Amino acid sequence: MLITKKVAIFILVCILSFSAVLAVNAEARKKVFDWAIEVFEKFSIFINIDEDNNSIDLTSLKINYIPTGFKLVDIHKGHNMLIYNYLADSNEEFDMKLFTSSGENKSYYDTEGVEIEEIIFKGSQAYIWQTNEITYLIWYQDGVECHILGNLDKDEILKVAESISK
Structure with a gap:
């Protein structure tokens, strides 16, 4: 004892x-x-290593296509991030998240039980998957880590992402 x-x-x-x-x-x-x-492994880690992205202005990336019925309802600004929240009258929503930081930047998403599709999008590796009714897309553009997630189908998410430019 x-x-x-x-x-x-x-x-x-x-x-x-x-x-x-x-x-x-x-x-x-x-x-x-x-x-x-x-x-x-309940979560997937998406890593962006970018040596010189402190000088990137996140507001320089513009979304040129918004699905019908969606309106910008909020913008969250941080030192290394910018998040646009869009909402439709039908309570559907999607978010556009832009991140930049010096060194290694990691994004964690719950991807348990989903199939992640790896594609080449705008010249870089991209990841797209769907959980429940939410579609996720992550890619890197002009030194910025871009995320779009929301109640949109894969084609509509890709159409919004394709419209983003400086």
Whole structure:
């Protein structure tokens, strides 16, 4: 019984120490979470390595085609991101997300049980898939990581993406 208590105390001290390290060390926390996502394949990781994209103006990319009935309802701006939210009267929606950052940029999506189609789109590798009624498209254009996701079919998502230009 004494040995069991000592083992339990040791395990508890290890768990608390590990938790404390994760709470104060952002680099260790990132490594642990990256490891967990890579090992447990519920998520797919899409990586963009771009050495010199700090000078890119995300607002320089324009969407030249919006599906009928959709209106721009919100714009979210961040240091390295720009997100356009579109909504239709039928409560369908789609988002256009633009990202840029120095170094390595990772995007995580829940892709458990879906078939991801890899295509060449606008001269770069692109990924398209559908979960429930949401279609996703990710590609790189002019040094910007572009994501479109919403209640649109594959052809309509590609049509919106094809219309994006500087």
